[in-house]
Amino acid sequence: MDNFLGEIRMFAGSYAPQNWHYCDGSTLQISQYEALFTLLGTTYGGNGQTTFGLPDLRGRAPVHKGTGTGLAPVVLGQMGGSETATLTAANLPPHAHVLTAVNAPAATNTPTTNSMLSTTTPVAYVTNTSTPPAPLPTPVAMYGASIGYSGANLPVSIVQPSMAIGFIIALTGIFPPQN
Structure with missing residues (x-):
């Protein structure tokens, strides 16, 4: 099976096969991989004169570029998301406490x-x-701690259930033709 140059695949092995490289944000020399640089440019890093970067998918889930219905636009190479979120009072629904x-x-x-x-x-x-x-x-104001916010305001994990697997990018292959 032939692959396209720059194609990314998931790979369950413990190493990247020959002519493939992990999508780990590595910086490569343009002089060694001119055709791949033609496809990637400096979208994922590098200085564009002597080096370029590979995508870094470590701890990241890939998403398609563009604008999905009801979503913000995502450009090629853009990172997004966070592993944690800290909820504040502004994130909570309005509520009241009854004083009997x-x-x-x-x-x-x-x-x-x-x-x-x-x-x-x-x-x-x-x-x-x-x-x-x-x-x-x-009248006397109630003690703030008795009616104020509670909790430690600590971040909570929002990482989806997942399993680590390698993402590899083809360093050689068929140069993809444009439509």
């Missing part, structure tokens, strides 16, 4: 399991700095 309270006199000033907030007689804002709680003349 009753409009009746408190039965105790000691919090217990399944207890609710209630009013004192007369209605006042209280803090737990004294026992029993003392009325405050003005």
Whole structure:
């Protein structure tokens, strides 16, 4: 079976066969691979005078160049994506927390399991700095940690399930004709 020059294949072996090279971003000499340079140019690296680069598919999934329906354009050689993502509050859907309270006199000033907030007689804002709680003349802001965001803001892996296999590029072969 003949191959085209610059053709990329998946290969399950532990080495690149003769006249093939791993797609590992290596820099090659133009003088040794002029025909391949004619196809690739400096799309994948190199200085274009004496060297050119091979595609680097290590840890990457190849995608077709162009613009898919509803997708951003992708140009030949463009890298994209990330192995992790950090979610922020802007990534979360809006939500609310219910504060359960009753409009009746408190039965105790000691919090217990399944207890609710209630009013004192007369209605006042209280803090737990004294026992029993003392009325405050003005409203008091809740402690930020009790109503703020939680979590460590650490990145999470978004790598798809995968298996490593070699991608190889043909260093020699039939020069592909244009349509």
